[in-house]
Amino acid sequence: MKKLFPILLALIGLGAGVGGGMALRPDPEVVSIDPCGDVDPNVAHVEEDPPEAIDENGVPAFEYVKLNNQFIVPDLDEGRVTAMVVLSLNIEAKTGTRELIYAREPKLRDAFLQVLFDHANTGGFKGSFTDSRTMKSLRNALTExxxxxxxxxxxxxxxxxxxxxxxD
Structure with a gap:
């Protein structure tokens, strides 16, 4: 009886886990979205770029501008540096604005650093700092x-x- 009890508990636990997994399974539409980008022909897909993002010649009406250097932000706790955060940023802008962005890059970097420092001072880089809500608010502030x-x-x-x- 002593040897049978642990096996019985394991089987009950396994059955409860399988039952819970089946009960909490997501809808098939949610499962069919593949994060790797493979397309399921049975599911309707939304275009990645809106139609207005392509000009009349079929050329994208935007470009990505890579900022030259990374941003380094200290994360402070009670006046002491506890971590360093390093970020690389790109700007999605209207085609033809690359030179304007590079001409104003020092002012833009200063504004970005102020946003990043404010984000760090409010605890944005502590804990699960890559949480989608936290990252979205940071991207929105940088875009603004x-x-x-x-x-x-x-x-x-x-x-x-x-x-x-x-x-350390």
């Missing part, structure tokens, strides 16, 4: 300041790389 600095030709700011290194 880029549009104030460059103009409405800036559509979005993309966070290409983000790394956090704790300091």
């Amino acid at each position: 300041v880029a549009q104030k600095t460059i103009g409405t030709d800036v559509y979005d700011v993309l966070i290409i790389d983000i790394v956090r290194q704790d300091v």
